Amino acid sequence: MKVSTLSEYLDRLERTQSRNEMSQILAEVIREAEKGEASVLMYLLMGRVRPLFDPVEFGVADKQVMKAMVRASGVTEEALGAQYRVLGDLGLVWFAVAKSAGGEKMEVIFLYESLSQIAAESGGGSQERKLMLIEELLGKLTANEGKYVIRILLGKLRLGFSDKTLIDALSISEVGDKGIADKLEYAYQVRPDIGFLVQKVKEVGWKRACEGVGVALGTPMMVMLAARLKTAGEMVKKMGSVAVEPKFDGTRIQIHFQRRGDWKVKTYTRNLEENTYSFPELTKLGDVVDADSLVLDAEAVGVDTKTGKLVPFQMTMTRKRKHDVAEQAGKVPMVFYVFDVMYKDGVSLIDKSYEERRKILTKAVKKNDWLRVDEYKLVTKAEEITKLHQLQIDKGLEGVIVKKIDSQYVPGRTGWRWVKMKEAEGSTGKLSDTIDAVIMGFYSGKGKRAGFGIGKFLVGVRRGEQIVTLTKIGTGLSDEQFKQLKNALDKLVATKADESYVIDKTLVPDVWVEPKLVVEVAADEITISPTYSAGVSLRFPRLVKFRDDKSVQQATTIDEVKQMI
Known part of the structure; x- marks a missing residue:
């Protein structure tokens, strides 16, 4: 496919x-894409050169791209700056000043390779090399x-659709409607690489693409999430025999381990971001597991070195900052509570029952102080x-997770397979x-x-691909927060x-923000x-x-809110 054709689709x-x-x-x-370029097109449509879990960034800011635009167009930086102040979009600025530029019939594959080269530049002099590559590319x-x-380079190709829309499109391209979207979505959740x-x-x-889809070592899968039920009675009624596990106030991580290979351990957040650097303790993982390769589901919880007690979530999350991980690891060591295994020694285990996976997990992890199989x-x-x-509330934990014992490991929040119970059941005065x-x-x-500005x-919850307003919040924060x-x-x-926001004009905030930041909110009750x-x-x-560990796609839905009423 030509880049000109792609740009027409983007229009x-x-x-x-x-x-x-x-x-x-x-x-x-998708229909028009050749077999060898289909993955590349999907990444470009998402404004990237790699899947979402691969932390490849272009590493350029507005000022650097503007310098490349000056070189490529011959227009002064002052003139471009004036246009930018009016338009607020460097892509539109380029469109305004470079109408006679280019004209080559570039192939999408060449564009992808050029962007990948820009992203790959690093080390001394890399910024100048990036500028030269951008200048050269714009000239073509x-x-x-x-x-x-330009919007792709700046991470601003916001076309208003998500990976879910691409899955619907894939279904339409294959069968003419969204009839197989559920099957495709499951395959995507197990291996979340749309390309x-x-x-x-x-x-x-x-x-054939959906048949036998399983966990791939080194590629994070969408984790299984807990639904909500109001009472223990409802849980037994809907789930039958269950396993009850403690719910820790830590950060959810997915651990990938291989004894041989070009990497030993990789970890991912629940929204698929690699955060291996946060957990130097896991370099010793091979000493405490009886397996050549594993994918584990776990909760990382910080420990107070003086009291031996588990620390609050905010203390655990200090590991998020790369520059001081070593210092924080000394101050707040981690315990990893492992509660599931999705892959072992080349075999995907997600189709096995909870009880079967638990037996495999117990045998795979040796007894030790820092990587513990949690009790159930x-x-x-x-x-x-x-x-x-x-009992868990009295211990200072969040409560329990209740799991159906014959359940497979199913990505996302579907059915009554896992259910969480937090706070005191039947408590009054709060949800x-x-x-x-x-x-x-x-x-x-x-x-x-x-003085804080x-x-x-204003916060909202998900309704399909929309975000609907729920409440304003101004309490529960310290000055520092x-x-x-x-x-x-x-x-x-x-x-x-x-474009995803649905909002009444009386609630319009002073400043809009992109839907990227998730917060956990408590309240006394839900009102009409x-x-x-x-x-x-x-x-x-x-x-x-x-909740820096959660993506917008993992935010609460309006249906889940209404279940709390």
Whole structure:
């Protein structure tokens, strides 16, 4: 496919806000793609050169790209800056000043290789080499093609669709409708690489691509998530015999291990970001496991070196910053509570039952102090669940996770396979569970908060691919947290509401932000509200903690909120 053809498709995608129309357009792209370029096209459509879990970045900012534009166009930096102040988009600036540039019929594969080369440049002098490569590339593109390439380089190719839309498009391209989208989505959740999936379907057809899909070592899979039920009685009624495990207040990690190979250990967050650097303890993993390769599901929890007790979530999350991991590892050592195994010695285990996986896990991990298989108990009665839940609360943990003993490991939150119970069951004055909400924007502060630049922030929950408003929050934060939140939100400021937002005009915030930051919220109760687009709101909402470990796709849905009523 020519880059000119791709840019025409991008034009069509940019002009529509209809998810169905986007799916149809993307289906056309997939049909037209040659087998050898299908994966490349998918990555470019997502504004990347690698799948989401591969941390490859271009490493250029607005100022650097503007310098390359000056060199490629001959327009002065002052003139470009003036245009940028008006348009707010360097892609549009290029379109305005470079209408006679380029004209070569570049192939998509060549564009991909050029972008990959820019991303790969590192070390001394790399920024100048990047500028030269960008200048050269822009000189080979038309104004419209360059517009999209600049947005890709800056991470700003926001066309309003997600990987889920691409899966729908893949289904349409194969069978004419979304009839096989569920099957394709499952294959994607096990191996979340949209380029790999589309390429595989193009090569062997959708049936063979989906058959026998299993865990791949070194590629993170979407983790299994717990649903919500109000009472232990409902859990027994819907799930039958269950296993009850403690729920730790740590950070969820997926651990990939191989005894031989070019890497030994890789870890990933629940939203597929590699964070191996955060856990230097795991370099010793080979000493405490009886396996040549493993994929483990675990919770990493910090330990107070003086008391031996588990520390709060915020202390555990200090490992998120690369520059001081070694220092933090000394201050807050980790214990890894392993509760599932998805792969062992070349065999994917996700189709096996919970009990079978547990037996394999117990044999695979040797007894040691820092990598522990967490305890569980098989029960059949509601009162046993309630008793075990209260026992964990008394220990200072969050509660329990209840798991169906004959359940396979199914990515995402589907059915009543895993259910979480937090807080004291039947408690009054507060919801029995928290809500993971997406920050949509914020309001200027008054009084002391005027100095922070933020007084309250607006949050929403998911409704399909939309984000609907739920509540404003201005309590539960210390002064330091207000400053931390403002710094984080400043990096996400947007000139207008994201296309996924559904919001009443009376709630429009002073500053919009991109939907990227998730926070955990507690409240006293859920109330009916005609103002908030969720149809409900929260009474006395308050921030519990920042959830840097969660993506927007893992935020609470409106259906889950309504189950709490």
